Amino acid sequence: MPQAPLLTLNNGNTIPAVGFGTYPMKDQEVETAVKAALLTGYRLIDTAASYENEPGVGNALQASEIKRKDIFLSTKLRGAEQGYDKARHALDASLQRLNVEYVDLYLIHWPLPAQDLYVESWKAMIAAQKEGKIRSIGVSNFQEAHLERLIQETGVTPAVNQIELHVDFPQTSMLAVNKRLGILTQGWTPLGKGLMDNPTLVRLSEKHNRSPGQIMLRWATQLPAIPLPKSGNPDRMRANLEIFDFTLDADDLAAIAKLDSNNRLGGNPDTYEEF
Template structure:
């Protein structure tokens, strides 16, 4: 029996499933098998990037899944090689060829790389790619509010999504509030991670026992109840199913307050100017 995942509306139209399959750092063969397994469980959202080197495998998995293209929500990201001078046009064309698709549902600028000063021109190219139908929605990844302010001031177009490292240990409250204020969906990469071994924290053990769930399910439920999109990575079908089984219970106010204590502080996480995830 598959699980139906709720979706969040995107500014400009369309919607994004609230939980998807992360694919970094799986290789082509691993990710092909993972996408097929995930499809059978009920996933309809898969996240990749040029930098991950697995778009071919994602495309093979999508084709082998038996799920119609229109039921999938596919995200890819273009990294610094494709910033400036309309380089994103060829970049997306190459991604689509590797994926075996005519369009992606969401195209993201992988990092702002503000020292290059090219993310605004890249965003202008993204707008044209969206208008041409090659990307249904466009957004950013690892952007800070100041970077997004610049995009909006220069183009008037607000990103539909900002994908950032986010978990109870790295809650990024100010960025989430900024996203909510600007109608930007905040998407969490490394949603079950953080500083140290988050899942071993006694707070999570207590809440897992209270709800008869696993620690990772408690964390993913936290993302859901905070209106976030989460993309946990797994190649294990049992773990995939576990990650998806978070829509039939609810954390109460005391639970959420307890999870607030896991905040690792302002220095936790990866800086948005880095070239990590």
């Protein structure tokens, strides 16, 4: 069974080097997919309150023979629930929907600077972590200024920043910021869009006898970042985890670096509104 190696977060906790994305699956679909992902070897499951699939994820965990302590479960605080009191309640509601006593990672989903509530939300997460409801706390889609402010106002550095990351949007400067601050980067939409026929990726896939998807995920792990591929297909699910028995060399990485076209697919965190 393929397994991702473990990385160590800035608080000493460990996290698998690849995770399973669950958006936009819901209900029975997500339950079936997470069950299959756990059987395939995934140990990091990424969900969010806003995906409205936490009960299905929780059902899959309950049904699994894998011990809770061996699964790294991550969920996120949605925009409408930012603020100290709301964030405290939102976490409890996520724990209830997931049917677990703690999550391994809780992320502020988006900074929403226009709301200006992320520092208060962060303080609520620090308190909940002390109570044992969360093992590690982090953020998603945070820019440098948002990170600096959290750290300056609370003294607590996020363990993780989950950002959009694919070969044509490699976020080189955000990766450097995360690294400088000791924050581990997770990458969402790690397969990008419309990249499977890209000539560079096809060439590298032939060179390494891997699929273009595997080349992109291996690239992410070598940055290093934790990619979170989503697949409802058991064969692709497995392939997305079977990426640790080959290595992209300097020439491969230089060729992939040329694919950077600053092709952001999702929202710009400085202006994006999420509720």
